[in-house]
Amino acid sequence: MKGTIRDIMALGAAAALALFASCASDDSTGPAPDDGDPSDAGAIVVDHACTDISAIPDQAIDSAKSSLHVAYGHTSHGSQLVTGMTGLVGFLGDLYAWNNGGTGGALDLKDQPFSGAYDLGSPDRSAWAAATRVYLDAHPAINVVIWSWCGQVSSATEEDIDLYLGLMSALESDYPGVRFVYMTGHLDGTGLAGNLHARNEQIRAYCRANEKVLYDFADIETYDPDGVWFGDKIPNDACAYDTDANGTRDGNWAIEWQNAHPGEWYSCTSAHSQPLNANRKAYAAWWLWARLAGWEGPE
Numbered sequence: 001m002k003g004t005i006r007d008i009m010a011l012g013a014a015a016a017l018a019l020f021a022s023c024a025s026d027d028s029t030g031p032a033p034d035d036g037d038p039s040d041a042g043a044i045v046v047d048h049a050c051t052d053i054s055a056i057p058d059q060a061i062d063s064a065k066s067s068l069h070v071a072y073g074h075t076s077h078g079s080q081l082v083t084g085m086t087g088l089v090g091f092l093g094d095l096y097a098w099n100n101g102g103t104g105g106a107l108d109l110k111d112q113p114f115s116g117a118y119d120l121g122s123p124d125r126s127a128w129a130a131a132t133r134v135y136l137d138a139h140p141a142i143n144v145v146i147w148s149w150c151g152q153v154s155s156a157t158e159e160d161i162d163l164y165l166g167l168m169s170a171l172e173s174d175y176p177g178v179r180f181v182y183m184t185g186h187l188d189g190t191g192l193a194g195n196l197h198a199r200n201e202q203i204r205a206y207c208r209a210n211e212k213v214l215y216d217f218a219d220i221e222t223y224d225p226d227g228v229w230f231g232d233k234i235p236n237d238a239c240a241y242d243t244d245a246n247g248t249r250d251g252n253w254a255i256e257w258q259n260a261h262p263g264e265w266y267s268c269t270s271a272h273s274q275p276l277n278a279n280r281k282a283y284a285a286w287w288l289w290a291r292l293a294g295w296e297g298p299e
């Protein structure tokens with residue numbers, strides 16, 4: 001199985017390059033030349049603009065289910081992806097089925113399969129990388145590895161993030177048949193002037209410059225489904241924000257949107273947050289899986 005995903009990605013290299021800055025298909029300059037270098041597949045950035053699950057063709061969902069074998073390490077915040085994905089099956093049907101092993105045509109997603117580490121910062125900032133190597137060596141069919149943060153980006157130094165990025169890149173070098181998905185850290189209410197934002201920007205810049213795969217957790221939870229941005233309103237992981245710029249959070253965009261749009265979202269577990277946030281994490285997760293399986297994005 002090794003190399004499968006890379007091969008698929010190479011086929012879509014030109015389109016992927018054109019899409020690297022955004023999920024939307026805004027390719028007005030034509031496809032970039034494909035020089036045949038599989039390392040030139042381009043960045044995949046999955047952010048708030050990648051939350052329209054209806055834009056993902058069923059065929060792309062099926063391709064993800066038939067070709068991907070995902071290992072996902074996370075703690076509570078990161079669980080939003082999988083609790084959202086579980087709820088999604090009840091909301092939109094078995095097309096979006098997933099389980100450990102991929103039985104019945106479902107996506108094969110190993111939830112928390114790693115030993116010795118819990119997330120990107122627990123028990124320390126490097127144990128996850130060692131745990132990943134042990135796991136991959138014993139499970140060569142895995143072709144996607146994704147790890148989330150708990151709150152450790154908030155307290156990270158620039159050097160801490162450099163360590164993360166370096167460990168990820170080393171894994172990519174040593175396991176060329178595996179796609180490694182980077183993540184930003186969840187919102188913490190410190191706003192655009194906070195350390196979290198600076199460190200997330202560091203992760204984003206690195207991923208774009210080095211054509212990585214990024215699931216932009218913080219960006220996804222900074223917008224409501226209508227595209228309204230709350231980034232300058234000190235939003236936190238619960239989707240609470242400051243409606244009147246007095247420095248105190250007094251609104252909640254997810255609860256407000258849920259109340260205004262009955263039937264357009266589904267109830268599900270959403271650790272530290274509202275169901276809508278996990279809904280959108282699930283939509284973006286499927287966008288990620290589809291892109292990793294070769295989907296080039298919406299027409």
Ligand SMILES: [Ca+2]
Nearest residue numbers: 243244248250
């Ligand atoms: Ca306020």
